[in-house]
Amino acid sequence: MLLALFGTGALAGGVGALLGLGGGIFLVPALTLLFHLPVRMAVGTSLVSVIATSAGVAASASEESGADVMLALRLEIATAAGAVVGGLVAGFVPANALAILFAVVVFATAAYTLAKNLRRAGDEKMYRRDYTARNWVAGSSTAGLAGMVSGLLGVGGGFIKVPTMYAVMGVPLGIATATSNFMVGITAAASVFVYIGRGDVRPLIVVPTAAGVFLGAVVGSLLQSRVKVGALRWALVVLLLGIGVQMLVRGLRGGA
Amino acid sequence: MTGTGGHEDRQQAAGIGRSMRLVARSLSGLALSLMLVGLALALTGAPRPIDPRTLDLTARGQRLMLGGIIVLCSLPGVRVLTAGAHYAAARNLARAVVALVVLLELIASIVTGG
Numbered sequence: 001m002l003l004a005l006f007g008t009g010a011l012a013g014g015v016g017a018l019l020g021l022g023g024g025i026f027l028v029p030a031l032t033l034l035f036h037l038p039v040r041m042a043v044g045t046s047l048v049s050v051i052a053t054s055a056g057v058a059a060s061a062s063e064e065s066g067a068d069v070m071l072a073l074r075l076e077i078a079t080a081a082g083a084v085v086g087g088l089v090a091g092f093v094p095a096n097a098l099a100i101l102f103a104v105v106v107f108a109t110a111a112y113t114l115a116k117n118l119r120r121a122g123d124e125k126m127y128r129r130d131y132t133a134r135n136w137v138a139g140s141s142t143a144g145l146a147g148m149v150s151g152l153l154g155v156g157g158g159f160i161k162v163p164t165m166y167a168v169m170g171v172p173l174g175i176a177t178a179t180s181n182f183m184v185g186i187t188a189a190a191s192v193f194v195y196i197g198r199g200d201v202r203p204l205i206v207v208p209t210a211a212g213v214f215l216g217a218v219v220g221s222l223l224q225s226r227v228k229v230g231a232l233r234w235a236l237v238v239l240l241l242g243i244g245v246q247m248l249v250r251g252l253r254g255g256a
Numbered sequence: 257m258t259g260t261g262g263h264e265d266r267q268q269a270a271g272i273g274r275s276m277r278l279v280a281r282s283l284s285g286l287a288l289s290l291m292l293v294g295l296a297l298a299l300t301g302a303p304r305p306i307d308p309r310t311l312d313l314t315a316r317g318q319r320l321m322l323g324g325i326i327v328l329c330s331l332p333g334v335r336v337l338t339a340g341a342h343y344a345a346a347r348n349l350a351r352a353v354v355a356l357v358v359l360l361e362l363i364a365s366i367v368t369g370g
Binding site: 189 | 280284291292294295298299317318321322324325326328329330331332333335336
């Protein structure tokens with residue numbers, strides 16, 4: 001059982017790191033559908049795993065990754081608040097509704113990945129520094145929503161933050177992605193203590209899973225530059241659609 | 257864009273940043289050690305077969321693992337402070353974020369009774 005949790009975590013973390021997604025989008029459905037854990041427990045486990053990955057893989061200086069730390073910290077005020085609210089709300093939302101909401105988020109992530117696949121890579125302006133972030137009110141509001149989704153469902157929320165920073169706030173895409181990755185661990189840390197307080201973080205599940213995710217993420221990030229992920233990205237869209245349907249069915253049947 | 261002051265400020269900020277990164281690495285090592293020792297204790301003291309839904313662990317092992325998880329979960333806070341130390345103008349924002357999170361956690365613990 002523990003080895004299975006470790007292996008699932010490693011797979012989720014590895015695929016997530018390879019494709020630039022958080023492991024949570026795979027981990028929560030895996031723990032719910034394969035290990036039959038309650039959704040809230042799966043979300044708590046996912047949040048700790050997100051923090052482990054963020055603390056381990058991205059421990060180097062943030063500016064080296066291209067993240068705009070000033071922008072991240074400003075948005076994090078709204079995101080952290082949203083995450084705590086999301087964590088609190090999760091305690092009152094029925095498990096079925098959480099599963100259906102998760103399915104919606106998985107479909108949105110599939111659409112976001114599809115849009116990324118269709119976009120031509122190698123845009124030289126992805127990391128340009130001559131920009132000024134604008135529309136702070138709209139940006140902060142949406143960041144708060146992303147935080148709420150993260151606290152509620154245990155995912156990073158990059159599929160909300162990155163398009164908002166890029167399209168609404170005028171931040172170059174590469175910097176928006178790096179900034180979103182920088183924010184993920186901090187957002188998860190804001191809501192995870194709500195789950196710990198509620199007893200949804202079970203050490204025997206969390207420790208092997210988080211260790212697996214951490215190892216998978218390290219290996220995935222090492223492989224990222226050596227493996228051609230083009231075809232894998234298209235497979236991911238199909239996989240996400242499958243996961244979304246499974247979670248939707250589970251939520252509608254009331255078995256979550 | 258960074259809001260950083262002069263050369264001395266930058267040097268000082270870089271020094272603080274290095275120290276904070278060292279603290280973060282030490283804390284992550286501590287978290288990992290606590291979790292692994294706790295897991296070993298829990299496994300040697302728990303009945304077989306282990307069902308994670310109906311946990312029956314040794315209290316010490318569970319406490320150590322939970323301690324490791326809490327140390328791990330406090331690391332992003334250290335990261336915020338590290339980032340704040342790099343950017344003089346961001347320091348106050350970092351403090352604001354930390355203060356807000358602590359306040360919200362307090363409210364959350366009151367609401368959930370944790």
